[in-house]
Amino acid sequence: MSRERVGLAAVVAAGLSLAFSGLVRGDDRPKGPDEDGTKPALTRIAGEGLLNSHAYQYLTELSDDVGSRVTGSPAEHKAEDWGAAKMKAIGLENVHLEKYTIWKGWTRGMAEAQLLSPTQHKLHVDAMGWTGSTAAGGVEGDVVTVNMFDIDEEIKNASRLKGKIALVTMQGKPKKSFTMLFAAFGDFLKAAHDAGALAVIGGQGGGKSTGMNLTHTGILGFDVDFAIPVVSMTAEDQGQLERLIARGVTPRVRMNIQNTMTSGPVETANVVGEIRGREHPEQILVVGGHLDSWDLAEGTTDNGSGTATTLGAAEAILRSGQKPRRTIRFVLFTGEEQGLDGSFAYMKQHAAEMQNHLGDLILDEGQGPVTDFMLGGRDDLVAAFQPFAESLANLRTIKVNDKVESGTDTLPFSIAGLPGINMNQETADYRYTHHSAADALEAQKPDVLTQNATLMALTAFWIADRPERLATPWPAERTAKMLRDQGEYEELKAFNIWPFGDLGLEKK
Ligand SMILES: [Zn+2]
Numbered sequence: 183m184s185r186e187r188v189g190l191a192a193v194v195a196a197g198l199s200l201a202f203s204g205l206v207r208g209d210d211r212p213k214g215p216d217e218d219g220t221k222p223a224l225t226r227i228a229g230e231g232l233l234n235s236h237a238y239q240y241l242t243e244l245s246d247d248v249g250s251r252v253t254g255s256p257a258e259h260k261a262e263d264w265g266a267a268k269m270k271a272i273g274l275e276n277v278h279l280e281k282y283t284i285w286k287g288w289t290r291g292m293a294e295a296q297l298l299s300p301t302q303h304k305l306h307v308d309a310m311g312w313t314g315s316t317a318a319g320g321v322e323g324d325v326v327t328v329n330m331f332d333i334d335e336e337i338k339n340a341s342r343l344k345g346k347i348a349l350v351t352m353q354g355k356p357k358k359s360f361t362m363l364f365a366a367f368g369d370f371l372k373a374a375h376d377a378g379a380l381a382v383i384g385g386q387g388g389g390k391s392t393g394m395n396l397t398h399t400g401i402l403g404f405d406v407d408f409a410i411p412v413v414s415m416t417a418e419d420q421g422q423l424e425r426l427i428a429r430g431v432t433p434r435v436r437m438n439i440q441n442t443m444t445s446g447p448v449e450t451a452n453v454v455g456e457i458r459g460r461e462h463p464e465q466i467l468v469v470g471g472h473l474d475s476w477d478l479a480e481g482t483t484d485n486g487s488g489t490a491t492t493l494g495a496a497e498a499i500l501r502s503g504q505k506p507r508r509t510i511r512f513v514l515f516t517g518e519e520q521g522l523d524g525s526f527a528y529m530k531q532h533a534a535e536m537q538n539h540l541g542d543l544i545l546d547e548g549q550g551p552v553t554d555f556m557l558g559g560r561d562d563l564v565a566a567f568q569p570f571a572e573s574l575a576n577l578r579t580i581k582v583n584d585k586v587e588s589g590t591d592t593l594p595f596s597i598a599g600l601p602g603i604n605m606n607q608e609t610a611d612y613r614y615t616h617h618s619a620a621d622a623l624e625a626q627k628p629d630v631l632t633q634n635a636t637l638m639a640l641t642a643f644w645i646a647d648r649p650e651r652l653a654t655p656w657p658a659e660r661t662a663k664m665l666r667d668q669g670e671y672e673e674l675k676a677f678n679i680w681p682f683g684d685l686g687l688e689k690k
Contacts, residue, residue, distance in 0.1 A: 457512075541602060
């Protein structure tokens with residue numbers, strides 16, 4: 183082909199393809215990194231993230247040198263200082279702590295239990311967070327079952343639990359939804375305490391632990407504490423008790439549970455650092471995970487992984503030398519395990535600039551690879567996100583949906599009508615490590631962590647740098663309707679964090 187003909191063919195082809203794209207796709211078609219100008223920066227960030235990451239080193243330090251970090255404890259305060267020092271060392275700007283308080287503090291003491299009859303052996307138990315103690319020196323009592331599925335009836339009949347150890351089980355069919363049962367569980371714990379029950383075996387609210395002789399601690403609501411000792415028992419020990427009772431044998435158990443509740447308010451702090459935007463520094467995307475953990479192990483997967491991912495993401499962007507259009511604010515939240523206290527505190531402290539927020543991006547589903555971007559209720563953003571997710575195909579296939587994640591620091595942003603974006607993960611091993619003695623560094627594969635940190639860096643940068651602003655807050659009415667449509671109303675209402683009254687109800 184001659185040079186002229188090549189030239190002509192190229193012009194014709196270009197004209198055709200322009201006309202074609204204009205006709206078929208339209209101009210408001212969402213653009214991904216290949217078309218919106220972000221690709222060259224993202225390519226550099228990916229290189230830094232994958233080849234020069236220190237995310238696993240950060241996770242090792244946090245796990246082994248700081249260790250478990252229950253909100254408000256000395257160890258958690260140490261973690262705040264560690265997080266701020268890391269942010270500064272990485273090169274984030276405006277690094278500081280944002281202090282707030284939680285209602286009460288709690289420290290774990292001993293948790294011992296023995297089966298006394300019909301056979302004798304040690305029972306594996308651990309106290310649930312923010313629950314009480316047995317009498318000093320321990321207590322001894324018969325174990326009786328309580329049916330979680332009929333919890334309202336159990337509350338009425340709580341007097342039968344005087345001097346007993348209550349074993350919470352699930353029998354028959356539930357009388358109401360699991361959310362409502364769990365919400366009523368708190369009332370049951372109060373009734374059992376008032377009736378003189380000695381202790382409750384019910385960490386899983388009637389379910390069993392995962393197995394492998396692990397207990398799983400945790401809080402039993404949002405910002406709640408209970409005077410009665412409540413323990414998680416291993417599935418293997420609980421199974422034996424249940425089988426004995428089912429054939430008419432009453433197990434007798436000794437228990438010594440000692441915890442310390444400290445009167446509040448107790449001080450804690452979110453750790454904050456920024457990459458300031460080059461064009462719209464006042465517009466802010468929050469990116470993070472939670473720094474606090476439970477205390478049966480090192481808190482590696484919940485949520486040391488999210489903390490290290492966040493730091494690794496910040497580092498990848500800074501080392502790439504690329505500046506986003508808008509500000510990326512990295513936040514290591516505390517108080518997540520007590521009821522998303524850190525992210526709710528953040529919303530209060532930053533209420534005046536909430537209109538300038540784009541949403542938040544959170545990783546807190548354990549140690550596995552990222553599988554989905556859950557856009558926190560914002561169905562209007564799914565199409566815009568899709569081409570970005572497709573641009574990651576060589577790294578990983580990641581799906582996009584509009585679901586709300588109410589179990590982590592995404593929820594306060596979804597309630598504010600912003601995309602609380604959850605980087606959902608494959609959770610195969612997480613059911614073992616979640617809040618258990620197995621939540622240690624062994625559970626996290628370095629290559630998966632590095633990839634997740636890189637994906638977080640790419641996502642954060644793309645959102646902050648794309649020419650068009652991704653999101654502005656929805657009005658309350660629309661947000662309330664979305665939360666109702668997604669089935670969040672019942673839970674939020676039951677736990678007293680539904681802020682919308684009757685908003686969002688369908689008008690007749
Ligand atoms: Zn978590």
